[in-house]
Amino acid sequence: MHASALNAVVTGSDSGIGRAVALALADDGFHLGLAYATERDRAEATAREVRARSVRAVVRKMDLAELPHSATAVDEFARELGGIGVLVSCPGSTAVECIQRGVRYMIAGGQGGRIVNITASASSLGGLTGLLAAELSRYSVTVNSVVVPAADPAFPSPGRDDREAATVASYLTAPAAMFVTGAQYTVEGRRVTIIPHSLTDPGPRRPGPRGSHRIRSYAGRWAPTRWTR
Template structure:
């Protein structure tokens, strides 16, 4: 009979967890009973704040610096955190960046920086996590935070879309390869979420109108974290290779536009 994989380490590493979706995910997983590894690139204060919230939830936390432009060496932080926390059961590849530049105006260094952070880094971090999980023989979870732009293009975001699209397909390949080891690999694809990356930090999304999004507003980081927390649990063992949009229905709009519509006239057909 196939082996059951339900006892993987209750340790989760979340990259880029000093703010936004990463911070919310760290807290959600702590509440779910995971010890947490937090990483940051420049906001050490934010990372320490996340760690305080994790510890307030009764879980252990370790904080490390991680710069995904310094590859391949930077990915060693995954093993460092796993060693410090006594194992690794969940990796959430959340750290990311982007630019708003037309393809014809995108410099190669800009292109490489986005690809490094949004694709090369998650690949190397996931590779290290998967190797540890295979060695442990207890299974695990790898969850990649992509974007609705894993699925749909956006003008001025060629590098970002290329990286997130690539990460989406990497997710599927890893899901196929790692399933026999009890490791599921999924993507979570946020739409517009009220975070520093979208210039909406500390904004209540329920007070912001987005007529072109069926739900009518941006999302909250905690709404993304809730989906990650579900996928991180043993009970999600039969879900792998999927991409979970958390976008208020934005992708359903297709050619009708989405977040940049100025009115709700589309609702009238």
């Protein structure tokens, strides 16, 4: 695997789902670019937890109120990590400009890439997912969305474990998901509903199965045994 494929950028990594995703990908062996909007101290705390897993962590500010300037954080991540292979955008912390910049580095690396859009509703970034999946399949870049129905998914809420969404994100960035693109995974409690997207591009990417699955475990790397019918 090319070195840049093991470099991931996670937005909103200072708390909630973003932090959980960052730790899950660190467990998977990714070096991480950790983006935050305002809470640098929290992002640095996440970085310390990531480095404790023997991988690199770079922290940069990415405030949507400062676009397009804040999108340059993606360029800084690519320069310091040596490329970008994965971009996970967490709720309320990523703009299309940031995704576009990430895609450029994935294509330039020649090894494809993974984009995971985590959102509060299927009608926001979820609508963009299918379009990007069809467009980017020719470059071996997969694009999928994880929907977490909640009033404010960027922060912990009663009855929701952020590791649930992080587990799905971990799977979508793993070799096991290399042919999954354009799909929507809705995480509600410990149940995940999968809705595939039918690609109009007849390229090599194939959507995964539709169905409802239950998360069994959060420990260790992704494995199919994490799901039971």
